[in-house]
Amino acid sequence: MKDNTPLAWAVRNISELFIGRRGPAAGREMGEAPVVRDAVVLIRDGIIEASGAADVVAIPDEYDVVDAEGGCVVPGLVDCHTHTVFAGSREAEFVQRCEGRSYAQIAESGGGIKMTVKSVRNASVEDLVESALPRLRRMLEAGTTTAEIKSGYGLTPDDEIKMLHAVHRLAKRQPMELIGTYLAAHTVPGEFAGRPNEYLDLVLDPAVLKRITDNGLAEFADVFCERTAFDVDASRRFLTVCREHGLIPRLHADQITQCGASRLAAELGAASADHLECIDDDGIAAMRSAGTVAVLLPACSFFLGVEQAPARRLIDAGLAVALATDLNPGSSLIESMPLVMSIACTQMHMTPTEALIASTANSAAAIRRSDRLGALLPGMQADLLILDVPNHLQWAYHVGRNCVRTVIKRGNIVHPG
Amino acid sequence: MKDNTPLAWAVRNISELFIGRRGPAAGREMGEAPVVRDAVVLIRDGIIEASGAADVVAIPDEYDVVDAEGGCVVPGLVDCHTHTVFAGSREAEFVQRCEGRSYAQIAESGGGIKMTVKSVRNASVEDLVESALPRLRRMLEAGTTTAEIKSGYGLTPDDEIKMLHAVHRLAKRQPMELIGTYLAAHTVPGEFAGRPNEYLDLVLDPAVLKRITDNGLAEFADVFCERTAFDVDASRRFLTVCREHGLIPRLHADQITQCGASRLAAELGAASADHLECIDDDGIAAMRSAGTVAVLLPACSFFLGVEQAPARRLIDAGLAVALATDLNPGSSLIESMPLVMSIACTQMHMTPTEALIASTANSAAAIRRSDRLGALLPGMQADLLILDVPNHLQWAYHVGRNCVRTVIKRGNIVHPG
Numbered sequence: 106m107k108d109n110t111p112l113a114w115a116v117r118n119i120s121e122l123f124i125g126r127r128g129p130a131a132g133r134e135m136g137e138a139p140v141v142r143d144a145v146v147l148i149r150d151g152i153i154e155a156s157g158a159a160d161v162v163a164i165p166d167e168y169d170v171v172d173a174e175g176g177c178v179v180p181g182l183v184d185c186h187t188h189t190v191f192a193g194s195r196e197a198e199f200v201q202r203c204e205g206r207s208y209a210q211i212a213e214s215g216g217g218i219k220m221t222v223k224s225v226r227n228a229s230v231e232d233l234v235e236s237a238l239p240r241l242r243r244m245l246e247a248g249t250t251t252a253e254i255k256s257g258y259g260l261t262p263d264d265e266i267k268m269l270h271a272v273h274r275l276a277k278r279q280p281m282e283l284i285g286t287y288l289a290a291h292t293v294p295g296e297f298a299g300r301p302n303e304y305l306d307l308v309l310d311p312a313v314l315k316r317i318t319d320n321g322l323a324e325f326a327d328v329f330c331e332r333t334a335f336d337v338d339a340s341r342r343f344l345t346v347c348r349e350h351g352l353i354p355r356l357h358a359d360q361i362t363q364c365g366a367s368r369l370a371a372e373l374g375a376a377s378a379d380h381l382e383c384i385d386d387d388g389i390a391a392m393r394s395a396g397t398v399a400v401l402l403p404a405c406s407f408f409l410g411v412e413q414a415p416a417r418r419l420i421d422a423g424l425a426v427a428l429a430t431d432l433n434p435g436s437s438l439i440e441s442m443p444l445v446m447s448i449a450c451t452q453m454h455m456t457p458t459e460a461l462i463a464s465t466a467n468s469a470a471a472i473r474r475s476d477r478l479g480a481l482l483p484g485m486q487a488d489l490l491i492l493d494v495p496n497h498l499q500w501a502y503h504v505g506r507n508c509v510r511t512v513i514k515r516g517n518i519v520h521p522g
Numbered sequence: 523m524k525d526n527t528p529l530a531w532a533v534r535n536i537s538e539l540f541i542g543r544r545g546p547a548a549g550r551e552m553g554e555a556p557v558v559r560d561a562v563v564l565i566r567d568g569i570i571e572a573s574g575a576a577d578v579v580a581i582p583d584e585y586d587v588v589d590a591e592g593g594c595v596v597p598g599l600v601d602c603h604t605h606t607v608f609a610g611s612r613e614a615e616f617v618q619r620c621e622g623r624s625y626a627q628i629a630e631s632g633g634g635i636k637m638t639v640k641s642v643r644n645a646s647v648e649d650l651v652e653s654a655l656p657r658l659r660r661m662l663e664a665g666t667t668t669a670e671i672k673s674g675y676g677l678t679p680d681d682e683i684k685m686l687h688a689v690h691r692l693a694k695r696q697p698m699e700l701i702g703t704y705l706a707a708h709t710v711p712g713e714f715a716g717r718p719n720e721y722l723d724l725v726l727d728p729a730v731l732k733r734i735t736d737n738g739l740a741e742f743a744d745v746f747c748e749r750t751a752f753d754v755d756a757s758r759r760f761l762t763v764c765r766e767h768g769l770i771p772r773l774h775a776d777q778i779t780q781c782g783a784s785r786l787a788a789e790l791g792a793a794s795a796d797h798l799e800c801i802d803d804d805g806i807a808a809m810r811s812a813g814t815v816a817v818l819l820p821a822c823s824f825f826l827g828v829e830q831a832p833a834r835r836l837i838d839a840g841l842a843v844a845l846a847t848d849l850n851p852g853s854s855l856i857e858s859m860p861l862v863m864s865i866a867c868t869q870m871h872m873t874p875t876e877a878l879i880a881s882t883a884n885s886a887a888a889i890r891r892s893d894r895l896g897a898l899l900p901g902m903q904a905d906l907l908i909l910d911v912p913n914h915l916q917w918a919y920h921v922g923r924n925c926v927r928t929v930i931k932r933g934n935i936v937h938p939g
Contacts, residue, residue, distance in 0.1 A: 194916060194919075195919075196916045197915070199874070199915070199918070199919040200873055200915055203871055203873045203874065204871070205871060243923060404921070407868060407869075407921075408868055408921060410868045410869055438919055438920055438921055439922050440922070440923055441923070450620045451620075451824060451825055451826070451827045452824075452827055454620055454621070454622060454827070455620060456617055456620045457613075457616070457617060457620065496613070498614070498616070498617055499611060499613045501616070502612075502613040502616040502855055503855055504821070504824075504825060504855055504856045504861075505856050505857070505861040505922055506660060
């Protein structure tokens with residue numbers, strides 16, 4: 106019952122059903138996710154038809170049935186911030202960091218993102234697709250059913266579009282749902298050093314943006330907003346022009362320094378502001394007013410061995426916090442969303458319930474998919490996982506172990522496949 | 523070619539062979555492990571017959587050959603400090619800690635180790651075996667070919683021996699090599715609160731120790747040396763009596779406070795002192811003089827969200843540092859040695875080479891197996907891993923991903939199996 110999963114079927118013998126919620130949970134709501142014991146889920150045409158307690162939701166006789174064997178069932182995870190399409194390996198830099206050099210020092214000495222840009226420029230679309238496929242396979246097996254993937258290692262119009270074409274092809278070549286983000290403003294490429302606005306002229310050319318939107322290659326635009334990359338004015342310009350072409354703004358904000366990036370996110374009505382290690386009270390207040398999702402990337406801080414974002418402070422202030430892997434070869438070579446949840450619990454004092462809401466309902470909100478992703482309620486997409494543990498609390502607790510037994514995407518069993 | 527792996531065979535097409543070293547590496551030696559490019563390994567009767575560059579080591583015509591497909595080959599990992607045999611689950615406590623309560627606060631309120639002791643006392647040997655088997659399977663698949671397992675959740679003579687019987691049975695039921703450690707002095711059980719020496723009378727009864735040693739149930743004795751558990755005098759007594767019965771001393775030392783435990787380890791000629799988050803200069807000097815291995819448990823500090831042991835200071839002071847998972851349900855539910863290596867690299871500034879030596883040659887020394895484990899040199903046991911990455915540096919860099927393609931134990935391919 107995998108590729109040929111019938112149109113109408115049920116999952117039964119669920120010890121705990123983590124229903125989640127439709128739309129983002131903010132602040133304390135994040136810890137109050139509804140669960141149902143001894144539950145069933147009905148699925149029809151790839152959509153949740155019903156979900157609830159086994160003595161309330163009856164399974165029609167003609168439905169095929171999958172036995173969860175007393176496992177917990179949760180919504181498929183949404184990894185809302187990744188750089189999964191890349192080329193090359195940067196383990197030498199990882200070693201240098203172990204030896205005590207900082208990310209900034211490595212970048213100054215010619216390492217860092219420039220190496221990946223060089224590799225990606227030399228790669229074909231098919232090279233990028235082939236190298237990303239095993240990553241996506243492992244992400245799926247660990248429970249990610251939807252992932253956003255950014256460009257940002259091409260840094261020429263053609264190379265950025267090449268990356269987005271790779272995302273587009275990947276979406277057709279494997280079961281995970283993928284969303285493209287145009288991150289041409291990831292860093293100022295060497296050939297435009299000191300001239301960020303001339304570089305932006307290039308990547309904001311209406312003809313370039315038209316190639317992206319006409320082909321549905323991206324839904325979001327993203328910028329690395331730092332004085333050393335694109336300052337607030339340059340970031341505002343990039344995102345505003347992109348928004349005029351239909352791309353929804355998101356930002357890499359307040360990661361290394363505080364320069365007002367999270368306030369800019371609120372000002373522009375961005376779907377999310379991501380990183381936020383250096384967010385200040387003004388940024389928090391602005392994001393709360395604007396309803397901007399705060400995407401935290403604990404795997405990145407873990408990988409770099411630096412301070413985590415103040416998750417507790419953001420939640421206590423009433424923000425909707427989401428989690429993502431930030432998967433990339435330089436600062437977060439971590440593919441597993443469950444490992445990210447464990448890092449959030451152990452290093453940031455998020456609870457397992459908050460971490461799971463942050464990886465489902467709230468990360469779905471960060472990519473504007475709250476209408477159909479992030480919860481197991483009637484009418485929503487049937488993206489769900491059967492775990493081999495009896496409750497969702499045990500998932501983050503089993504650090505580094507894959508507790509996912511079965512992955513269901515749009516009502517189809519896609520793993521084990 | 524798995525269960526019926528032939529007596530004489532070869533692994534070829536190895537991009538990098540991490541030979542490792544026989545005997546522990548101390549201080550700077552840990553970063554200088556020999557590797558050979560474009561290598562082969564010859565295996566006969568479960569022993570390394572030869573290893574080295576493909577143009578130096580010829581593969582006899584009659585040998586069967588396994589192709590490493592350009593992967594890296596490394597010694598099987600040795601997890602030298604685990605509590606893999608246990609019963610029950612403590613996710614509620616994990617949640618409490620996420621919410622900000624400390625390990626000590628949880629223990630005071632009746633949680634903590636007491637819960638596991640209760641579960642283990644209620645379990646049969648076979649219950650313990652069955653629950654540990656999937657853990658051992660996953661550890662093996664991640665690259666651990668040898669593991670030490672402690673008692674310490676029984677805390678009566680019969681229940682401690684029951685745990686060691688479980689280890690003994692497990693050793694026969696799966697491919698990993700297991701070594702038992704008598705940790706009756708893990709904590710003072712409730713029924714002996716305030717009377718540690720009366721409890722020690724019980725578990726040091728010569729008839730009890732004879733049951734353990736006559737049946738080969740343990741090679742090591744271990745004690746949790748803290749003022750709140752067994753102070754230095756009580757620890758000395760426990761380990762000295764055990765040593766008289768042939769059990770080699772090891773210690774849980776300097777984890778929560780500094781009470782002289784690492785100095786005691788040196789005084790007793792212990793095989794290792796483990797944890798060491800609070801080690802002082804006197805302890806370091808004593809351990810260096812005595813040649814005691816320093817076993818660090820980064821997964822435990824990670825899991826508890828507390829300060830890591832000063833790995834860099836210990837290595838720079840010339841100690842031999844080993845790594846282990848500390849797998850247990852209360853303070854380190856982490857089964858994967860590669861994840862431990864990644865934590866050591868990102869959180870403790872160990873290099874990938876140091877982390878791998880710490881998980882092979884040095885962890886073999888902590889369990890007194892330097893004669894045959896921890897290196898791929900002629901005459902040593904053929905415990906090796908074929909990775910799907912081209913060099914050992916990439917292993918710790920790929921955080922949380924299983925890079926192990928093939929596991930070979932005593933010359934047999936045991937995974938994929």
